[in-house]
Amino acid sequence: MKNAIDKVPTKFKVLAEDFLVEEVTRDENVCKISEKWETKTELKNLDLEHPKDFLWCEFEKKNIDQFRSLREFASQLHKGIDAIGFAGTKDKKAWTCQRISIFQPDMELIKNFSHPNIHIKNFKWSKRKIKMGYLDGNKFTIVLRDLDRKDAMKITNHIKRLDQFPNYFGNQRFGSVRGNNDKIGKLIIKKKFKEAIIAVLTDTSAKERKEVIQARIKLSEEKDFKKALDYFPTFLKFERNVLYYLSERPNDFIGALKRIDRKQVLMFVHSVQSRLFNEILEEALAEGVDFNTQGHRKIPLIGYRVRLDDEQLGEIERDALARHAIKQEDFDLKEIPFLRIKGQLRNALIDVKTLEIETQDDNLYEGTKKIILKFSLPSGVYATTFLENFFYLEEVRD
Numbered sequence: 001m002k003n004a005i006d007k008v009p010t011k012f013k014v015l016a017e018d019f020l021v022e023e024v025t026r027d028e029n030v031c032k033i034s035e036k037w038e039t040k041t042e043l044k045n046l047d048l049e050h051p052k053d054f055l056w057c058e059f060e061k062k063n064i065d066q067f068r069s070l071r072e073f074a075s076q077l078h079k080g081i082d083a084i085g086f087a088g089t090k091d092k093k094a095w096t097c098q099r100i101s102i103f104q105p106d107m108e109l110i111k112n113f114s115h116p117n118i119h120i121k122n123f124k125w126s127k128r129k130i131k132m133g134y135l136d137g138n139k140f141t142i143v144l145r146d147l148d149r150k151d152a153m154k155i156t157n158h159i160k161r162l163d164q165f166p167n168y169f170g171n172q173r174f175g176s177v178r179g180n181n182d183k184i185g186k187l188i189i190k191k192k193f194k195e196a197i198i199a200v201l202t203d204t205s206a207k208e209r210k211e212v213i214q215a216r217i218k219l220s221e222e223k224d225f226k227k228a229l230d231y232f233p234t235f236l237k238f239e240r241n242v243l244y245y246l247s248e249r250p251n252d253f254i255g256a257l258k259r260i261d262r263k264q265v266l267m268f269v270h271s272v273q274s275r276l277f278n279e280i281l282e283e284a285l286a287e288g289v290d291f292n293t294q295g296h297r298k299i300p301l302i303g304y305r306v307r308l309d310d311e312q313l314g315e316i317e318r319d320a321l322a323r324h325a326i327k328q329e330d331f332d333l334k335e336i337p338f339l340r341i342k343g344q345l346r347n348a349l350i351d352v353k354t355l356e357i358e359t360q361d362d363n364l365y366e367g368t369k370k371i372i373l374k375f376s377l378p379s380g381v382y383a384t385t386f387l388e389n390f391f392y393l394e395e396v397r398d
Contacts, residue, residue, distance in 0.1 A: 007388075007389075007390055007391055007392050008147065008148070008151040008152075008154070008155050008390070008391055008392065009147075009151075009391070009392040009394065010144040010145065010146060010147050010371070010391045010392070010393065010394065011144070011145040011146040011365070011394050011396050012144060012145075012387070012391070012393040012394060012395045012396070013091075013093045013094070013395050013396060014143075014145050014364060014396045015143075016062050016063040016093055016094055016095050017095055017143075018142065018143035018144075018145070019091060019093065019094035019095070019140075019142055019143075019383075020033055020094070020095050020096070020140065020141040020142070021090055021091065021094055021095075021096040021097070021098075021138050021139070021140055021383075022096075022097050022138065022139040022140075023087065023088065023090075023096075023097060023098040023099060023135055023138055024135060024136045024137045024138060024139060024376065025087075025099060025134075025135055025136060026134060026135065026136050028136060030139060031058045031097040031098055031099055032097060033060060033095060033096075033097045034060060034097075034119065034121065037060070037119040038119070038121070041110060041111050041112070041113055041120060041121075042121065043107075043110070043111060043123060045123070046123040046124065046125070047125065048107060050125070051107075051125055052125035052126055052127050053103060053104060053126075053127060053128075054085070054101040054102065054103055054104075054125070054126045054127065054128060054129055054130075055101065055102045055105050055110070055123060055124075055125060055126075056099060056100070056101050056102075056123065056124050056125070056126050056130065057099070057100060057102070057120045057121060057122060057123045057124075058097055058098070058099055058100075058120065058121050058122045059073070059086075059097070059098055059099070059100040059118070059119075059120055060095070060096065060097045060118065060119040060120070060121070061090070061095075061096055061117055061118050061119075062094075062095045062096075062117050062118075063092070063093055063094075063095075063117055064092065064117040064118070065092040066089045066090050066091075066092070067081075069115075069117065069118055070084050070086070070100075072115060072118070073113070073115070073118060073120075076109065076113055076114075076115070077102065077105055077106065077109045077110070077113070078106065078109065079102070079103070079105070083102060083103040083104075084100055084101070084102060084103075085100060085101035085102075085103075085129035085130035085131055086098060086099070086100045086101075086130055086132070087099060087130055087131065087132060087133060087134040087135040088132065088133075088135050088138070088379065093395075098135075099130055099134075099135075100130060101126065101128075101129045101130040103129065110123075133379065135379050136378070136379060137376055137377050137378040137379050137381070138376065138377055138379075138383075139354075139374070139375075139376045140373070140374065140375055140376070140377065140383045141372070141373070141374050142372070142373045142374075142383060142387070143370055143371070143372050143373075144370060144371045144373070144387075144391060145362050145364060145365055145368070145370045146362060146364075146365040146368045146370075147362070147368055147369045147370065147371060148368065148369070149368070149369050152359050152369035152370075152371055153359065155371070155390055155391070156357055156358075156359050156371060158390070159355070159357050159373075159390060160355075160357060162352050162355065163351065163352060164349045164350060164351055164352065165349065165350055165352065165386055165389050166281055166282075166285060166348070166349060166350075166389065167281070167346065167347050167348055167349060167350045167381065167385070168277075168278050168281060168282075168385055168388070168389075169271075169274035169275075169277060169278055169385065170382045170384045170385040170388060171384075171388070172382070172384065173267075173270075173271055173274045174271050174274070174275070175271075177205055177207045177208060178203055178204070178205040178207070178208070179205065180199060180203045181267060181268050181271035182268075182271040182272050182274070182275040183199060183203075184196050184199050184200055184203075184268045185267075185268035185269045185270070185271050185272040186272050186324065186326070187199060188257070188265070188268055188269060188333070188336075188339065189269060189272060189326070189330040189331055189333060189339075190326075190330060191333070191335065193253035193254050193256075193257060193335075194253045196253070196257065196268075197242060197246070197253045197256050197257065198220075200239065200242065200260070201216065201219055201228075201239055201242065201243070202216045202217070202219050202220040203216065204216045204217065209233075211233055212233060212236065215228070215231050215232045215233060215236075218231060219232070225243050225246040225247045225250060226243075226247035228243050229243050229244060229247060238259070238260050238261060238264065241259045241260070242256045242259050242260060244259075245259045254335055254336065257336065258336070262338060265336075265338075265339065266338070266339065269331070269333075269339055269341055270301075270341075272324075272326070273301040273302055273303070273331075273341070273343070274301075275324075276301075276302050276317075276320050276321065276324065276326070277299055277300075277301055277302075277346060279320045279323075280299055280313075280316050280317050280320050281299055281348055283316045283319075283320070284299070284312075284313055284316050284348070287312065287316070289312060289313055289316075291348040291349050292349070296309075296313070297347060297348060297349070298345035298346060298347055298348060299313070299317075299345070299346060299348050300317065300343055300344070300345055300346075301343055301344050301345070301346050302317070302321065302326075302328060302331070302343050303328070303331045303341040303342045303343020303344070304328050304329050304330075304331040304332035304340070304341065304342060304343065305328075305342040305343055306328075306342065306343025306344060306345070308328075328343075331343065350377065350378070350381055350386075352375060352386075353375065353376040353377070354374070354375060354376050355373075355374070355375045356373070356374040356375070357371060357372070357373050357374075358371070358372050359371050359372075360372065373387075
């Protein structure tokens with residue numbers, strides 16, 4: 001791995017077309033983005049006489065949130081969202097292609113499906129549902145804009161020589177809006193359930209809407225869960241679920257946590273693991289730990305059962321735990337069984353595959369350069385994690 005250089009500022013996701021994601025299946029087929037979307041669903045190569053339980057297809061979406069797109073798709077098919085299977089989540093402000101499965105669909109509704117931000121294609125029948133993790137990785141084509149000419153040249157030359165990059169968790173892991181996922185997770189594993197719920201409800205961020213900030217501050221001052229239902233915005237659904245529960249059971253904070261979607265609560269605890277991992281990796285690289293040595297390529301995502309390393313890396317791992325006043329047994333949360341986290345190993349470095357990079361004049365920002373990057377990453381590794389090694393990303397909001 002080459003030595004790092006100073007990061008440079010750039011505009012990121014100016015257009016949905018600036019962030020293309022094509023899912024790579026386990027059999028190494030690529031879900032390719034269409035040159036243009038057909039106005040009608042094409043089923044000519046599908047055997048309609050011999051259906052199976054699951055209809056697989058490629059699902060393209062542009063500039064729409066993953067879960068909103070799946071909800072609206074399922075709704076048009078008169079299905080619940082659980083009838084739709086998918087292998088991985090994709091970005092909102094992006095143009096993405098992935099495989100999905102649909103349980104026992106009404107083919108007339110499939111034929112007549114229409115949505116301005118969604119296109120479906122390449123159908124086949126299967127006996128099984130597509131589940132999370134049923135993918136090899138993703139191919140990315142990313143445009144970074146408004147770059148200084150000298151910065152663009154310097155960073156392009158550096159990236160061309162790249163062979164590996166550190167496998168840090170990106171900022172979105174810690175909460176893209178409030179950035180408090182690991183704070184809440186730490187309170188949970190320390191069994192400070194009341195404090196965790198208060199943080200869920202009242203922590204604020206300048207990135208939130210004004211009415212949300214005002215509601216959180218008001219609840220923090222008044223501490224009246226029942227009254228808060230009168231002024232908490234209706235689109236804050238899981239906060240309102242928690243408030244409703246606490247308005248009837250004001251001291252049952254474990255029960256209130258269980259009112260939050262399991263995946264979100266798990267994300268709180270996983271973000272604690274992620275924070276520890278990032279700090280361990282950063283310190284290990286600073287101390288010159290060689291992660292290309294056979295048998296020393298991984299760092300633990302710490303849980304109650306995972307084994308810490310010996311020697312230099314183990315000392316760094318124990319220092320990180322002590323710095324956060326966390327013990328491994330804290331992850332053995334018997335009060336909430338689905339939060340009992342055993343831990344696992346994660347690659348410290350990621351090999352860069354099929355990397356292509358070019359620099360062009362930026363047609364949107366006069367007098368600047370844009371960089372076009374094409375590369376592939378394995379499942380579970382985010383493109384932003386790669387990019388944040390070299391760029392200060394300013395995401396342009398609509």
